Amino acid sequence: FLSIYGGLCIILRSTALFLIYVWMKLKRYSINNNNNINIGYYRTFLQHFVQWIKQLNLFRSSKNRTVNDIKQQRIITRVYLILLGGSISILILFTSLSVQMTIITQSNPSLVTYRRLHELYSDSLKCPCKKMSISYDIFITLSPTLHQICSSDFISESWISTMTLFNAQPGSNTILNVGLNGFDSRYFKLLSSICQLAIRTIDDAVRQFLTRSFVTQYVISESEFNAKLNTTFKQFKQSLITEFNLLTDMVHLFTRVDQPYTNSKNAELLPITPSGETNNQSPPEVFFFYQS
Numbered sequence: 365f366l367s368i369y370g371g372l373c374i375i376l377r378s379t380a381l382f383l384i385y386v387w388m389k390l391k392r393y394s395i396n397n398n399n400n401i402n403i404g405y406y407r408t409f410l411q412h413f414v415q416w417i418k419q420l421n422l423f424r425s426s427k428n429r430t431v432n433d434i435k436q437q438r439i440i441t442r443v444y445l446i447l448l449g450g451s452i453s454i455l456i457l458f459t460s461l462s463v464q465m466t467i468i469t470q471s472n473p474s475l476v477t478y479r480r481l482h483e484l485y486s487d488s489l490k491c492p493c494k495k496m497s498i499s500y501d502i503f504i505t506l507s508p509t510l511h512q513i514c515s516s517d518f519i520s521e522s523w524i525s526t527m528t529l530f531n532a533q534p535g536s537n538t539i540l541n542v543g544l545n546g547f548d549s550r551y552f553k554l555l556s557s558i559c560q561l562a563i564r565t566i567d568d569a570v571r572q573f574l575t576r577s578f579v580t581q582y583v584i585s586e587s588e589f590n591a592k593l594n595t596t597f598k599q600f601k602q603s604l605i606t607e608f609n610l611l612t613d614m615v616h617l618f619t620r621v622d623q624p625y626t627n628s629k630n631a632e633l634l635p636i637t638p639s640g641e642t643n644n645q646s647p648p649e650v651f652f653f654y655q656s
Contacts, residue, residue, distance in 0.1 A: 417442075482585060491583040501574035504593075508566045514559035524549050524556065561611060569604045 421434065422441045428434075465488075473481070473491070481489050517523050527549035584592075 478583065493580060493583060496581055497577040497579045499575065499577050504574065506570045506574070508570065510559070510562060513555065514562065518552055519556035519559055524552050527552060558612070558615065562608065565608050565611065566604065569600070569607070573600050
């Protein structure tokens, strides 16, 4: 800035002398020619101006007065003026194109106002939140829907009790096998246990999810909010599926290791007849039954 200031002082001083010289000459010429300036005068003025530029020397020195020194000083003057003029032009252009940031504060804007300002100033708008975190249960409600079998009468206590009563009666297996293909109460007990496991797992996961908080320092746009919420919910759903799959895998493992006898016909073992006779009496047949 000091060099620019010094250069401006030199240029203005030289320009002022030149303008005074031109003004005095124009005044004399206008008086002599009755204020009639012709085209030839402008040509003469331009020639004088070019000649003045060629002879302009801002770096003259009393010690270096040779022809080569003066020529070199004039070349340095022209280069200096070009660089100085370019610097000033860039500075003026940068100043005219620079964007000034003006901060306008609006207290407690409504949702409509925020949306309007967001459309106009989406890149610079900042709306700090009074609370940086808000619990999910304030603005989210989750209502999971299970398979219809878990809400049917087939897993109810009355149905299981009825099935158990029919299985215990003689000859009931034939009647039940016609409609239920050999399924008895133990299948429905297992199905009821799986449904209750699913309900408890989902309820616990939903309860834990709703206790979490959504954290943000500034108000975000509706699209960004929906994107973040969808990402969080997808992660929650995937973790819930993984957890329930782990539990069902354990149930499957226990079922394969200790498979239940679900059909009363399969609960009867073949009779074992001991060989040989004693006192002319047939040997008794021994039957084994599993108790359900």
